[in-house]
Amino acid sequence: MRFFFKTDYVQDIRLFRDKVDTFWYALLGLAVIALPLVLIALEEDYFIGEITWVFIYGICGLSLMVLVGFTGLVSLGHAAFLGIGAYAHAYFIQHGVPFSGAIVLAIIITTLAGILVGLPALRMTGIYLAIATLAFAIIIQEVFSRWESVTHGFAGMPVEKATVLGFSFEDDTAFYYLCLFFLVLALWLTKNLLRSPTGRAWIAIRDSEIAAQSMGVNLALYKTMAFAYSAGLMGMAGALFAHKIAYLAPDIFTVILSIQLLLLVIVGGLGSLHGAIFGAIFVALLPPTIAILRDYLPEAISRQPGLEAGIFGLILVLVILFEPLGIYGRWMKIKLYFSMFPMYKRATFKRQKSYMKSERLR
Amino acid sequence: MTFFKADGLAINFGGIKAVDGVTFEVKKGEIFTIIGPNGAGKTTIFNLVSRIYEASEGKLVFEDRDITRTPPHQIAKLGIARTFQNIELFEHATLLQNLLLARHAHKKSGFFGELLFTPGVRKMELEHREAVEKVIDFLDIQQYRDTYIVNLPYGVRKVTELARALCTDPKLLLLDEPSSGLNVEETADMAFWIQDIKNLLGVTVLMVEHDMSLVSAVSDRVLALNYGRMLAQGTAQEVQTHPEVVRAYLGG
Amino acid sequence: MNGLAVGCIYGLVALGFVLIYKATELVNFAQGDLLMLGAFIAYMAVVLWGLDYWVGLVIAVLVMAVFGALLDAVILRRVIGQPQFAVVMLTIGLGAMFRTFASVTWGSEIYTLPTPFSAKVTTLGGVTISHEYVSIIVGTMILCAVLYTFFTHTRLGVAMQAASQNQLAAYYMGIPVKLIFSLIWAISAGVAAVAGILLAPVSLIDINIGFIGLKAFAAAVLGGFGSIPGALTGGIIIGLIELYSGAWLPEGFKDVSAYVVLLLMLAVRPQGLFGALGRKKV
Numbered sequence: 091m092r093f094f095f096k097t098d099y100v101q102d103i104r105l106f107r108d109k110v111d112t113f114w115y116a117l118l119g120l121a122v123i124a125l126p127l128v129l130i131a132l133e134e135d136y137f138i139g140e141i142t143w144v145f146i147y148g149i150c151g152l153s154l155m156v157l158v159g160f161t162g163l164v165s166l167g168h169a170a171f172l173g174i175g176a177y178a179h180a181y182f183i184q185h186g187v188p189f190s191g192a193i194v195l196a197i198i199i200t201t202l203a204g205i206l207v208g209l210p211a212l213r214m215t216g217i218y219l220a221i222a223t224l225a226f227a228i229i230i231q232e233v234f235s236r237w238e239s240v241t242h243g244f245a246g247m248p249v250e251k252a253t254v255l256g257f258s259f260e261d262d263t264a265f266y267y268l269c270l271f272f273l274v275l276a277l278w279l280t281k282n283l284l285r286s287p288t289g290r291a292w293i294a295i296r297d298s299e300i301a302a303q304s305m306g307v308n309l310a311l312y313k314t315m316a317f318a319y320s321a322g323l324m325g326m327a328g329a330l331f332a333h334k335i336a337y338l339a340p341d342i343f344t345v346i347l348s349i350q351l352l353l354l355v356i357v358g359g360l361g362s363l364h365g366a367i368f369g370a371i372f373v374a375l376l377p378p379t380i381a382i383l384r385d386y387l388p389e390a391i392s393r394q395p396g397l398e399a400g401i402f403g404l405i406l407v408l409v410i411l412f413e414p415l416g417i418y419g420r421w422m423k424i425k426l427y428f429s430m431f432p433m434y435k436r437a438t439f440k441r442q443k444s445y446m447k448s449e450r451l452r
Numbered sequence: 453m454t455f456f457k458a459d460g461l462a463i464n465f466g467g468i469k470a471v472d473g474v475t476f477e478v479k480k481g482e483i484f485t486i487i488g489p490n491g492a493g494k495t496t497i498f499n500l501v502s503r504i505y506e507a508s509e510g511k512l513v514f515e516d517r518d519i520t521r522t523p524p525h526q527i528a529k530l531g532i533a534r535t536f537q538n539i540e541l542f543e544h545a546t547l548l549q550n551l552l553l554a555r556h557a558h559k560k561s562g563f564f565g566e567l568l569f570t571p572g573v574r575k576m577e578l579e580h581r582e583a584v585e586k587v588i589d590f591l592d593i594q595q596y597r598d599t600y601i602v603n604l605p606y607g608v609r610k611v612t613e614l615a616r617a618l619c620t621d622p623k624l625l626l627l628d629e630p631s632s633g634l635n636v637e638e639t640a641d642m643a644f645w646i647q648d649i650k651n652l653l654g655v656t657v658l659m660v661e662h663d664m665s666l667v668s669a670v671s672d673r674v675l676a677l678n679y680g681r682m683l684a685q686g687t688a689q690e691v692q693t694h695p696e697v698v699r700a701y702l703g704g
Numbered sequence: 705m706n707g708l709a710v711g712c713i714y715g716l717v718a719l720g721f722v723l724i725y726k727a728t729e730l731v732n733f734a735q736g737d738l739l740m741l742g743a744f745i746a747y748m749a750v751v752l753w754g755l756d757y758w759v760g761l762v763i764a765v766l767v768m769a770v771f772g773a774l775l776d777a778v779i780l781r782r783v784i785g786q787p788q789f790a791v792v793m794l795t796i797g798l799g800a801m802f803r804t805f806a807s808v809t810w811g812s813e814i815y816t817l818p819t820p821f822s823a824k825v826t827t828l829g830g831v832t833i834s835h836e837y838v839s840i841i842v843g844t845m846i847l848c849a850v851l852y853t854f855f856t857h858t859r860l861g862v863a864m865q866a867a868s869q870n871q872l873a874a875y876y877m878g879i880p881v882k883l884i885f886s887l888i889w890a891i892s893a894g895v896a897a898v899a900g901i902l903l904a905p906v907s908l909i910d911i912n913i914g915f916i917g918l919k920a921f922a923a924a925v926l927g928g929f930g931s932i933p934g935a936l937t938g939g940i941i942i943g944l945i946e947l948y949s950g951a952w953l954p955e956g957f958k959d960v961s962a963y964v965v966l967l968l969m970l971a972v973r974p975q976g977l978f979g980a981l982g983r984k985k986v
Contacts, residue, residue, distance in 0.1 A: 099581040102548070103574065164789045210971040216788055217731045217929070221921050222970045225963035228918070232960045279567050286566035286573055287559040290545075294553045297542035304502050305620060306528030306557035315563065345918070349796055356793055361544065400804025406797030410790050411782055 103285050105278075122270065126263045138262045143374035145269035146330050149276045151354050151366030151373075153323035156280060158352070159360040160289065161316040162296030164220040167207075167227025168351050171321045173234055173343030175200045175328020177241050180249045180338055189254045197325040204321025208314040227348055234340035247338040259333075269330050276323055281363060283319070292316055346399065353402055357409050359418025368417040376402070454513050455480040455656065456624055461500060461510035462680075470496045472680040473510070478624070483650055483657040485667050487691070488677035489700055494660040495537060496680075498626050501658075502534050503527055514624065528557040531623035535613040537632060537660075541601045547612055548597045551587060554619035555580040587618045590653075591645065607638045614645065618653070625649065627659040631666050643669045664692065676700070709837035709906070711943020712844040716899035717920035718927065718935035719851075720892040726930050727868040727888040730780060730791045734799035735896055736917020741802055742768045742897025743909045744810055747817050757819055761901050765894045772893025773886040780889070781882060799914065806911045817904035836905040843902045847895065848936065864888060919946075922966035927977050934977055941965075 096102070106112040126138050150172065157163050178199045182192035207226055214222060234241050241247060252259040252268060259265045283289045291312045294302035303309055332338055350373060358369020380398055413420055456478040463471045471493040478484045486494045499505045501512060503524040512520045514530060522530070533554070542550050558580070561573045588594055591611055596604060601612065610633065617625055630646065631639040643666050649655050650670075661667050667674060667688055674691040676683040684694035691697055720735045732738075742764050749760035779798070783791050821835035855861040867874040867884045875881045900913070907913060923942045927934025942962045950958035 099578050099585075102581070103577050158789070164792070210967070214970055214974050217792065218925065218970060218974055220731075220789075220792060221925055222967060224918065225922065225966045228963050229960045229967070232956055236956045282569035283566055286569065286577065287553075287556055287561060288563060288566050290549055290553045291556060293545050293549065294542050294556075297544055298540045300504060301536065301540035301542065302553070303504070303524045304528060304534055305554050305616070306525050307553075308523075308525040349800075352793060353797075356790070397804060397808075399800045400808075403797040403800025403804065407779070407794055407801065410786075410794045410797070411779065414786060414790060 105281060123267075126266050130263070135262065138266050140375065140378055142262070142266045142269050142334060144370050145266075145273040146327055146334060147351075147354060147370035147374045148273045148367050149323055149327035149330070150351050151358060151370045152276050152280050152363065153320045153327065154351055154355045155358075155360070155363065155366040156283075156292070156323070157316055157320040158355055159362070159365065160284065160296060161292040161313065163313065163316060164216070164352075165223040165320075165348075166220045166345070166352065167223035167225075167230075167348050168320075168324055169343040169345070169347035170227035170230035171200050171203060171324035172328045172331060172347070172351075173230065173340075174203050175325030176332040176335075176338055176343075177234065177247070177328075178325070179329035180247055180332045181240055183250065183332075184247075189252050193326065193329040196329045197322050200325025200328065201318045201322040204318040204324075205314055207321070208317030212310045212313050224345065224348075227343075227345060231340055231343055231345075234343065241338070241340065244340060249332045249336050249338060251336075252333045265333065269334075272326060272330060276326060277363065280323075284363070288312070288315065350402065353406050355416075357405065357416050359416030359421075362418045364421070365416055365418040368421070372417065376405075454516055456515075456658070457511075457513040458497070458501070459511040459513065461497065461507055461512065463496060463500060463505055463508050469680050471500065474677070474680070474682055475510075476675050476682070476685065478656060478658055480623075480656055481650065481654065482672040483646065483659065483670050485659045485661055485671040485674045485688070486677060487661065487664075487667060487674060487697075488683075491679075492677040492700075493680040494677060495628055497677075498534060498628050498660060501527075501532065501626060528620050528622075531621070532626065533617035533620040533622035533624075534626035535617050535628055535630065537628040539606075539609050539613055541609060541612055541616070543601045546598050546600055547593065547604070547615075548584070550601060550612060550616050551584040551619045552580055554616045555583060557620050558583075583621070584619055587615050590618070590648075591615050606633055607635070610634060610638075610642075614642075618649070618655075622655055624656045624658060627657060627661075629660055629662060631661060631663045639663060639666055642666065646670045664688075668692075706837060707944040707947030708940060709840040709943070710946065711923075711940035712840050712936075713899055713903045713916065713939070714920045714923040714942050715936035715939025716844055716847065716895055716902070717917055718924035718939050719848075719932060720895045720899070721920065721924045722927075722930065722932055722935045723888055723892045723895070725924075726932075727864060728780075728784065728885055729788065730783075730795070731788070732892070733792055733795040733917070734802060735892070736914035736920065737799040737802040738768060738772065738893050738896035738914075739900040739903070739916065740806060740909075740911060740914040741771070741900075742893075743817065743900030743904050743913065744806060744815075745897070746901045746904065747810075747815050747909055750817060751815070761898075764901060765897045768897035769890040769894040772896075773890040775893070776886045776889035777882075781885065799917075803911050803914065810911070812911060815909040817901070817909055819905045821905055840902045840906070843898065844936070847898055851891075851895075851932075860884075860887070919962045922962040925966055926969050928975055931977075937977065 101107070106115055125141065129135060129137050150168070153171075154165070154168055157165055157168075175196045179192050179196035182195050183189070187195065207223065210222070235243050237243075238245075252265065254268070257264075259268050284292075291302065291307045294305065294307055295309060295312060295316075299309055335342065354369035354373045355366060356369070357372050358367070359365030377398060380401060384397075409416060415422075454477065457476070459475050461471055461474045462469065474493075474497060476484070486497065488494050496505065500507050503519070503522060507520055510520070511518060514532060517530070519527065519530065542553065545553075559576075561576055565573050588597065591614065593608065593611060593615060596608055596612075601609060604612065610630070614627070614630065617627075627646070630642050634642060646657060646659070647670055650657055659671070671688050673686065674688045675685045676691050676694065676697045678696075678700040683696040683700060684691045686694075717735055717739060720738070721732060724730055724732045724735075745767050746760045746764035749755045749763045750757055755763070775798070780791070780794070783794055819836070819839070821839040826833050826835065855865060863874070863879045864884050864887070866877070867879055867881050871881055874884075900909075903913065903916070907916075919942060920939065923938035924935050925938070926941060927936070927938030942965065945961050945965055946958055949961035953961070
């Protein structure tokens with residue numbers, strides 16, 4: 091077991107807890123940077139593209155984690171923000187705006203969209219908000235398919251490869267690093283907010299709106315901020331998404347995608363930044379895994395187009411029933427098991443029997 | 453100067469007058485207690501002061517400023533903090549985070565500064581931490597600093613409520629039944645702290661309380677309510693023996 | 705007529721949401737998929753086994769009711785007391801599983817369910833009325849009357865209301881709360897099956913008819929989420945709005961009109977037409 095001795099207040103607001111943690115995160119960073127080179131050496135280049143998806147989904151995960159995991163506002167329509175970011179970025183690129191300008195514009199536009207949704211959302215809680223965001227996403231999807239002068243509707247919109255300051259990211263490996271850069275940036279910014287008053291205000295709103303208000307938190311302002319920031323991150327992810335997928339069509343940004351993004355944060359573990367990354371790994375790597383598994387399944391099952399959705403559904407059900415804290419929760423338990431070995435008690439995380447608590451009033 | 457005054461305060465809930473024409477004044481530096489049977493409208497008065505409810509009639513004045521229509525999140529900034537009868541802590545956060553949140557009213561940093569965690573924000577954070585640590589020392593809860601609220605026993609949560617209210621650096625502290633659910637020993641501790649809050653920290657206390665031993669021990673003045681109306685006002689002794697108050701409690 | 709009938713279907717699905725929400729405070733996002741399963745079972749009974757339409761209807765309702773009760777007993781009972789959001793996600797997951805199950809069992813083709821009302825019309829004073837639509841409206845009315853009587857005039861119905869008002873208190877009063885909740889799920893799934901069968905002649909059966917559940921949400925919110933008459937009224941309003949926006953507004957508005965109305969409603973009056981807004985006590 092490792093003890094943390096605290097001798098300075100700064101220790102609690104540092105990015106990493108202590109030297110040991112810093113060392114492990116540095117090692118992880120190096121491994122992620124070196125990974126493409128290893129994969130190229132092994133001639134498994136295909137996986138570079140798949141891991142790039144992890145980074146893009148990671149940004150999406152952070153976005154939803156801020157909103158759902160930290161502020162306690164549920165959105166069933168985040169695919170719409172992803173779509174707005176992707177279309178906006180693609181539109182500006184097509185009209186000759188350089189990459190860095192286009193992505194900034196895309197982020198600004200999605201942030202504004204987030205504020206637009208956030209404002210009426212302030213008056214709602216819980217399930218009403220979830221339904222409102224769902225309705226918003228369905229309307230936006232219809233806009234994507236009808237606003238042909240910008241989105242080209244169902245004909246689709248090709249997106250060229252990213253070029254930043256004259257340097258082309260056409261190569262998969264180069265794009266891998268570009269996405270990694272944005273993921274690390276998003277992680278750093280989010281972590282900064284979470285260790286500042288804003289992040290604490292979000293957590294306070296999640297746990298008790300009335301107490302937060304009495305402590306001086308302007309509920310309307312901070313809920314809108316959470317929405318705006320979350321949407322902005324989605325816009326960033328959307329821009330990268332557009333380049334990665336190379337061809338935008340309205341039927342990409344469906345309710346199903348929104349649900350998949352929520353699945354990401356739940357499976358990863360609500361209320362932790364680690365969870366967003368764990369969830370992204372899961373969501374990005376599950377489809378290729380299923381694709382591999384298809385070869386081993388009986389033909390009647392493996393040919394079904396809806397198989398993926400069903401497996402996602404099954405995993406969602408299992409996680410909520412047996413591990414509500416997701417992969418991150420499991421990870422913490424395993425860590426504790428080894429640090430306490432052989433004294434670990436199963437009952438440590440036993441859940442109390444609970445009766446229905448009303449959430450009609452908040 | 454008027455420190456705090458409620459003037460003809462009233463509120464209706466669907467025809468029922470929960471608070472009806474209540475007028476009282478709290479002087480700077482005193483402990484003022486509101487007592488009354490269940491449903492007398494004590495907590496409702498607190499909810500009116502912290503602006504969770506909208507008063508139907510009357511006026512609230514704090515430091516010569518009319519706060520009857522001040523938005524609820526501005527109340528903390530003016531220097532009024534409160535605790536909750538049924539504990540409204542941020543359960544899935546550590547005790548330290550709970551207390552740091554209470555510094556929100558003193559936040560000076562902007563969104564973009566926090567996004568980049570500028571040296572200015574870092575400095576502010578450390579200042580907040582120092583203010584919080586003073587309260588932690590005052591109430592002797594050092595050992596629970598990094599514990600999540602869900603894992604704390606009831607008594608400690610009650611103290612944490614008090615600590616969180618103190619962290620806002622209040623001029624007026626509203627305590628809603630500080631001793632409810634506490635045992636005799638914890639109640640005695642609470643009485644000492646309330647006196648210390650007044651004497652050492654110089655904070656004025658407005659309190660709702662049922663435990664008459666605590667009320668008598670700490671209160672400078674007491675107001676008795678029943679059915680939202682004022683029955684009597686004076687020292688603890690005077691109010692307790694007032695015939696109307698006796699009748700309200702014992703019936704008849 | 706047309707809009708009214710479609711509105712009735714929305715209303716029935718919304719009714720299913722509301723029943724479960726009132727009782728257990730769970731929002732069942734799989735309600736639309738229960739409708740889909742109900743329609744498929746009726747199809748199996750009528751077309752594959754050659755049974756009479758009415759027998760098929762009874763079988764489908766019973767099967768779905770048992771299924772609903774089992775769903776509650778095996779899965780949903782475990783998550784009571786967890787955050788509402790977790791439960792919502794759970795039902796979304798279940799819905800996805802039902803769809804995959806249906807696509808594995810029945811494939812992704814489109815089926816027609818023959819009914820006694822199919823393609824029959826009556827001309828009344830120069831107005832042609834299709835029996836399919838009349839059957840939907842009449843069916844909805846009968847079902848509502850039965851449910852209303854059940855909830856207000858039977859011991860079990862009153863016990864259900866009690867359990868939904870205060871779970872713990874009902875428990876102490878000797879009401880078997882767990883059983884009651886399972887029963888409510890059974891009723892709700894049964895209502896979904898009826899909705900699916902009534903819908904079948906107008907809209908063909910395929911694995912995606914469950915998405916009608918999304919529009920039923922709009923209906924439920926419009927009526928105020930906890931109100932049963934509200935759900936039906938909301939459903940009919942949505943049905944009519946859809947019909948008229950399809951007729952008068954440019955193409956594309958028909959599909960989203962329900963959601964636009966929903967958003968407007970939430971912005972203006974979040975508690976819905978019949979709901980009341982509560983506030984937490986501190």
